[in-house]
Amino acid sequence: MVSNVLAPVQQRGREALQRLGLPTRKQEAWRLTDLKRLGEIAALPEVREALDIVLPEVAEGVTRIVLGAESDPLDGVRLPEGVTSLTEAELHYHLGQSLDHCGCSQAWPVQLNHAHSRQLLALRIRGKVAPLELVLPTCVGLTATRVLLLLESDAELELFQVFPAEGSPPDVHQAHSHVLEVHLGQGARLDHGVLASGSGDASLMVHLAIEQEPGSHYGLTSVCRGWRFGRLEPRVLQLDGQATTGIHGLSMTTAEEQFATHSSMRFDGPEGGLDQLQKAVAADRSHSIFNGAIQVPRPAQRTDASQLSRSLLLSRRARVDAKPELQIIADDVKCAHGATVSQLQQEELFYLRSRGVDADEAAALLLRGFCCEVVDRLPAAVKAWMASGAIADPSRPL
Incomplete structure (x- = not known):
């Protein structure tokens, strides 16, 4: 069934990549991107088999689904009550709709995913359901996965996505392309956590397309390192x-890594709200990028949106680029944004050292405090991953 749905999508993706070629620095969204590394990802062979990975015990009350190989990810999985797979007819109707509505169906990373994706997880959520954990391991070569979620009116779901690639050998190129589409019905709620932990020469490209109907809530917490x-x-x-x-x-980011977050928020109706906080820590010769776009057209009166970017530079050679974009046409709105780039505060370091804390430990404590404001928002299932050692504490020093 999935192959019947994805085959024409793959063909359109391959044709689009041939037509588009690689992005260039003349395109604003790619102006700061290391295009050589992007080209290396595009040239990787597709993954045909998943690697054997050791997973921690599943947290109590959580249903785990593993994606990445060509086999059905639901084999042997008992879905919680209220969660069902979409039919082929539903897939043909809904697949790609959120991408189209969010204006990103023709984006290069999406077309890359379309051209290579061989696995699709498509679920319908009714009522308040037990938490889901999606594990998306990164294998040698290019892994491409795709997920579609439809939350009916008043449905509630906690979704935790884990991209584990720690321990990847150096000089072995791995990349993961992932696309997630979500439609939230009226009054629905999705608490969405993303923990992406890589190493070596592993790369990651994640595209999220989220549609919200009135009364719904979408909360995203992402930690990537x-x-x-x-x-x-x-x-x-x-x-x-x-x-x-x-x-x-x-x-x-550390060493010579580059990580970019490009967020887009559009309000197509009145009385919408946004609370956004994006943090970055850049060490050594690494490069962190944040581009946050907010669009408030005329129908979006009484919108209340707040966006804050805070970045820490741990090295004089590290680099941070932050670019907030606000396009406001409506005249009755509350919109605020801010961006700061700083180093660890010498006064705070001095305070800790004057009380017997050595310099390295003092810096680690301050860094942990900076990170925990986001890390502590991750779903409780993250504790099982850290306790097993499968993923290091995401708030620990680089």
Whole structure:
């Protein structure tokens, strides 16, 4: 069934990539991107088999689904009550709709995913259901996965996505392309956590397309670290306003890594709300990028949107680029944005050292405090991953 649905999508994706070629620096969204690394990802062979990975015990009350190989991800999985797979007819109707509505169906990363994706998870959520954990391991070569979620009116779901690539050997190129489409019905709620932990020469490209009907709430918490090249693109659309969105992100880079977050928020109706906080920690010769776009057209009166970007530079050679974009046409709105780039405060370091804390430990404590504002928002299932050692504490020093 899935192959019947994805085959024409793959063909259109391959044709689009041939037509588009690689992005160039003349395109604003790619102006700061390391295009050489992007080209290396595009040239990788597709993954045909999943690697054997050791997973921690599943947290109590959580249903785990593993994607990445060509086999059915639901084999042997008992879905919680209220969660069902979409039929082929439903797939043909809904697949790609959120991408189209959010204006990203023709984006290069999406077309890359379309051309290579061989696995699709498509679920319908009714009522308040038990938490889901999606594990998306990164294998040698190019892994491409795709997920579609339809939350009916008043449905509630906690979704935790884990991209584990720690321990990846150096000089072995791995990349993961992932596309997630979500439609939130009236009054629905999705609490969405993303933990992406890479190493070595692993790369990650994640594209999120989220549609919200009135009365719904979407909360995204993302923590990404250790990727040689990474790009996270959450695109959220409030269809008719009267919805709330929370986006809290943390990216951590070291060595010569580059990680970019490009978020887009559009209000197409009145009385919508946004609370966004994007944090970054850049060490060594790494490069962190944040581009946050907010669109408030005339119908979106009484919108209340707040966006804050805070970045820490841990090295004089590290680089942070932050670019907030606000396009406001409506005249009755509350919109605020801010961006700061700083180093660890010498006064705070002195305070800790004067009380017997050595310099390294003092810096680690301050860094942990900076990160925990986002990390502590991750779903409780993250504790099982950290306790097992499968993923290091995402708030620990780089």
